[in-house]
Amino acid sequence: MTSRVRVFSPATLSNLGPGFDILGLALAAPGDTVEGELRDEPGVEIADIDGDDGLLSRDSAQNVVGVAATHVLEQARRKGTTPGVRLWLHKGIPIASGLGGSAASSVAGAFVVNELLGRPFARMDLVDGALAGEQVAALSVHGDNIIPCLLGGIVLIRSLAPPDIVSLPVPRDLHVAVVHPHCRVSTAAARALLDGRRYPLEAAIANAANVGAFVSALYRDDVALLGRSIADALVEPVRAPLVPGFARVKDAALCHGALACSISGSGPTMFAIASSHGSAGRAAEAMRAAFAEAAGLESDVLVGQVNITGTSVVSGQ
Amino acid sequence: MTSRVRVFSPATLSNLGPGFDILGLALAAPGDTVEGELRDEPGVEIADIDGDDGLLSRDSAQNVVGVAATHVLEQARRKGTTPGVRLWLHKGIPIASGLGGSAASSVAGAFVVNELLGRPFARMDLVDGALAGEQVAALSVHGDNIIPCLLGGIVLIRSLAPPDIVSLPVPRDLHVAVVHPHCRVSTAAARALLDGRRYPLEAAIANAANVGAFVSALYRDDVALLGRSIADALVEPVRAPLVPGFARVKDAALCHGALACSISGSGPTMFAIASSHGSAGRAAEAMRAAFAEAAGLESDVLVGQVNITGTSVVSGQ
Numbered sequence: 001m002t003s004r005v006r007v008f009s010p011a012t013l014s015n016l017g018p019g020f021d022i023l024g025l026a027l028a029a030p031g032d033t034v035e036g037e038l039r040d041e042p043g044v045e046i047a048d049i050d051g052d053d054g055l056l057s058r059d060s061a062q063n064v065v066g067v068a069a070t071h072v073l074e075q076a077r078r079k080g081t082t083p084g085v086r087l088w089l090h091k092g093i094p095i096a097s098g099l100g101g102s103a104a105s106s107v108a109g110a111f112v113v114n115e116l117l118g119r120p121f122a123r124m125d126l127v128d129g130a131l132a133g134e135q136v137a138a139l140s141v142h143g144d145n146i147i148p149c150l151l152g153g154i155v156l157i158r159s160l161a162p163p164d165i166v167s168l169p170v171p172r173d174l175h176v177a178v179v180h181p182h183c184r185v186s187t188a189a190a191r192a193l194l195d196g197r198r199y200p201l202e203a204a205i206a207n208a209a210n211v212g213a214f215v216s217a218l219y220r221d222d223v224a225l226l227g228r229s230i231a232d233a234l235v236e237p238v239r240a241p242l243v244p245g246f247a248r249v250k251d252a253a254l255c256h257g258a259l260a261c262s263i264s265g266s267g268p269t270m271f272a273i274a275s276s277h278g279s280a281g282r283a284a285e286a287m288r289a290a291f292a293e294a295a296g297l298e299s300d301v302l303v304g305q306v307n308i309t310g311t312s313v314v315s316g317q
Numbered sequence: 318m319t320s321r322v323r324v325f326s327p328a329t330l331s332n333l334g335p336g337f338d339i340l341g342l343a344l345a346a347p348g349d350t351v352e353g354e355l356r357d358e359p360g361v362e363i364a365d366i367d368g369d370d371g372l373l374s375r376d377s378a379q380n381v382v383g384v385a386a387t388h389v390l391e392q393a394r395r396k397g398t399t400p401g402v403r404l405w406l407h408k409g410i411p412i413a414s415g416l417g418g419s420a421a422s423s424v425a426g427a428f429v430v431n432e433l434l435g436r437p438f439a440r441m442d443l444v445d446g447a448l449a450g451e452q453v454a455a456l457s458v459h460g461d462n463i464i465p466c467l468l469g470g471i472v473l474i475r476s477l478a479p480p481d482i483v484s485l486p487v488p489r490d491l492h493v494a495v496v497h498p499h500c501r502v503s504t505a506a507a508r509a510l511l512d513g514r515r516y517p518l519e520a521a522i523a524n525a526a527n528v529g530a531f532v533s534a535l536y537r538d539d540v541a542l543l544g545r546s547i548a549d550a551l552v553e554p555v556r557a558p559l560v561p562g563f564a565r566v567k568d569a570a571l572c573h574g575a576l577a578c579s580i581s582g583s584g585p586t587m588f589a590i591a592s593s594h595g596s597a598g599r600a601a602e603a604m605r606a607a608f609a610e611a612a613g614l615e616s617d618v619l620v621g622q623v624n625i626t627g628t629s630v631v632s633g634q
Contacts, residue, residue: 020518022526158530164545166533194518201337201511204521204551209339211529213475216483219536228481234521 012100017230051091068109068133103145106133152310177284190266227259245294329417334547368408382426385450420462423450469627494601507583544576562611
């Protein structure tokens with residue numbers, strides 16, 4: 001057992017265009033960091049949280065990081081007596097941004113406990129704990145943030161229960177622009193828009209073809225095909241009205257070097273992909289300007305590549 | 318120019334479970350063969366057809382092979398004066414079997430004219446002619462038989478207009494069982510069942526996930542994952558009642574070595590995949606027995622691998 005550990009969990013983009021609930025990608029940055037240490041008293045204490053503007057609960061039964069940590073601690077208890085843990089959460093991911101912030105905190109909470117206990121569980125065994133954590137923040141959880149956050153890279157979730165996960169290759173020349181406008185979209189509201197909605201076969205098949213081409217593009221290292229495949233006939237048309245300035249931002253990305261542009265998760269964050277850092281940067285700047293002009297919103301801009309390692313220990317003693 | 322050419326076009330499986338209208342696979346056998354020779358009179362003459370039980374029209378404007386051949390001849394005429402062609406069609410693929418018989422004849426008709434004229438067109442340029450041919454036999458055409466018949470292997474059709482085709486890798490250990498019961502399913506009736514039908518998001522996403530996993534399985538050479546991915550929440554449940562004994566046949570395949578089993582195209586042919594010739598053979602026998610017991614139908618059985626070369630010249634002079 002290790003007495004103190006610090007863990008980094010990356011932000012994630014989910015859906016990625018055609019892959020609602022089934023495709024996700026880990027970003028090199030930003031991410032949430034959780035420090036943990038063992039303590040003699042049982043259970044989980046959240047010692048402090050920063051970076052959340054005071055919005056998150058410090059109650060370990062109410063905060064995703066506490067729930068995930070508790071879940072793993074309980075699982076470990078079945079294997080023998082365990083102590084409790086004390087956690088510090090450093091939010092690097094903006095709350096309700098569509099960048100998988102609650103998934104990152106959940107995964108980090110589960111991961112740090114496993115590390116502190118001397119790794120009784122394999123990485124994939126932490127999925128249940130992380131899902132239990134994310135459940136506190138979302139009405140329904142689908143793993144499309146949890147799984148890439150845990151494993152890194154780009155993942156396809158063929159099935160979550162039982163887990164049937166495919167880790168996909170990451171093209172070297174894949175660059176991602178992420179633009180987070182300073183507004184919020186409720187995940188619950190974004191989900192409610194989809195409730196009971198039914199689709200023509202053509203729309204379903206278009207998305208299936210695009211997911212197939214998306215996967216193929218990753219194996220072929222073909223960023224142009226990847227761009228053509230990031231098209232969504234199912235969810236994006238329904239949710240776009242929730243993102244102020246959506247059409248203008250998307251047009252701006254595509255006119256300034258992006259190969260594709262869509263909503264990350266339930267938004268309002270939008271992402272674009274490009275085949276060079278320069279193109280991704282120009283697309284990001286154009287997207288920021290479009291959010292400002294079309295919706296009067298300031299934005300945070302990020303240009304980077306894919307996190308390959310997933311959640312990992314950044315220091316321990 | 319070559320004066321006489323014989324061309325082989327393979328049978329094809331379309332849909333392949335989750336990939337309605339977008340996935341197709343070429344079979345090593347059976348196939349249609351078309352012989353052609355140049356003649357001085359313009360236009361296309363169908364000299365003879367065999368293997369069709371007298372069911373197909375000999376009128377080159379009514380038969381898919383004639384229409385496809387005429388289309389390519391007309392295209393070539395725009396490039397300069399061309400003679401006419403005389404064709405012999407040997408049907409090796411049962412009519413209305415769900416094995417892409419009209420697609421094979423169409424592709425062969427287009428292909429043989431291109432060969433006779435000294436190949437003025439690239440292979441993919443023949444798609445339009447072949448589609449024009451298939452249109453005579455089907456209400457709507459989607460390329461999921463035409464494209465694998467032309468190119469061989471396993472293909473994903475991301476888009477047909479404009480064509481965006483992905484040729485996928487073929488696992489070495491992929492064996493296919495095909496069982497064609499002696500009954501017919503009208504493609505028009507099978508399509509009509511789908512008209513206006515709408516689907517919940519979950520079903521659409523399940524198919525998208527399975528198409529993604531299907532594609533990944535081919536690149537990973539993972540026949541087990543391929544088997545898990547051949548699952549269809551959209552079309553198979555609707556069309557299964559058109560195939561007498563469907564549930565019993567599918568169960569028989571899965572209980573006797575198959576990794577997956579579904580309908581080929583609009584049926585009634587069913588296919589299964591397995592990771593060895595022996596398993597595919599046992600599955601095929603079990604499927605044949607199930608068609609007999611459940612529906613009183615005799616069947617033709619075929620066990621083989623994937624045709625890699627696509628439509629090709631088998632002899633010329």
